[in-house]
Amino acid sequence: MSANRDSSQPIMRSSVAWVTLAFAVVLALVAVVRWHDNTWGAAVWLAAFVAILAIRMPHSIRNRQNVIVAARRDLNERVLLSAMFLTMMVLPLLEIGTGFLAWADYQLPDYLTAIGAALQLPALYMFWRAHADLGRNWSPGLEVRENHGLVNRGVYARVRHPMYAAIWLFVLTQPLLIHNWVAGVLVIPAFTAMWLLRVPREEALMRQTFGDAYDEYCRRTGRLWPKFGH
Numbered sequence: 001m002s003a004n005r006d007s008s009q010p011i012m013r014s015s016v017a018w019v020t021l022a023f024a025v026v027l028a029l030v031a032v033v034r035w036h037d038n039t040w041g042a043a044v045w046l047a048a049f050v051a052i053l054a055i056r057m058p059h060s061i062r063n064r065q066n067v068i069v070a071a072r073r074d075l076n077e078r079v080l081l082s083a084m085f086l087t088m089m090v091l092p093l094l095e096i097g098t099g100f101l102a103w104a105d106y107q108l109p110d111y112l113t114a115i116g117a118a119l120q121l122p123a124l125y126m127f128w129r130a131h132a133d134l135g136r137n138w139s140p141g142l143e144v145r146e147n148h149g150l151v152n153r154g155v156y157a158r159v160r161h162p163m164y165a166a167i168w169l170f171v172l173t174q175p176l177l178i179h180n181w182v183a184g185v186l187v188i189p190a191f192t193a194m195w196l197l198r199v200p201r202e203e204a205l206m207r208q209t210f211g212d213a214y215d216e217y218c219r220r221t222g223r224l225w226p227k228f229g230h
């Protein structure tokens, strides 16, 4: 089995995943203990967060077996991934668990929180479908694995970035659920930067890997919105 594995990277990634999980579980427990200090929007965010981890975890574990043949892990990519980790996970969990950012709270009418809550469902569905369709070709960073296949079916038939579309929905609704300028809103500039940097590089990597087949696939698909009539 070990012959199948990329040298040190998967081990490092797996320890990051387990530390993250342990951290999330501890903070979620703390959040439950101080429940009365949080809004119901925060409860919905926490439930969606647990669902996100549950969808992703089996793919993270399985894809540790992948042999990586090309990767783009430069400083920008690391900084942006860390910024996402901080603004999409650490700050909201810390805020819900401890209330240390209460000075940056704002208030919202309930109907906006309800809109944010309702949008978690299509976001989770899209997130789940994208993981299921990408299968072993999914990776959190920019990578190509041995035997990487171009996925152009399922939710990828008309949209090139359905997983990022789901993440956009999570990101844009986070301020509707977590009413805090730091723990709720900062994720929007973080993901905007991530999107702007990541997508052209990811598409360049796919073009380099799949050549004309990827160009043809791009002609039939939109980045976030489906392209019909092709």
Ligand code: SAH
Pocket (backbone or CB within 6 Å): 130, 134, 137, 138, 139, 140, 141, 142, 143, 144, 149, 150, 151, 152, 156, 160, 161, 162, 163, 164, 165, 202, 206
């Ligand atoms: N941008 C896609 C995938 C995100 S996961 C989405 O939003 O759904 C990132 C990894 O997916 C990249 O490292 C790349 O190797 C892989 N990938 C992206 N599009 C792909 C495709 N159509 N087929 C196979 N792999 C793809």
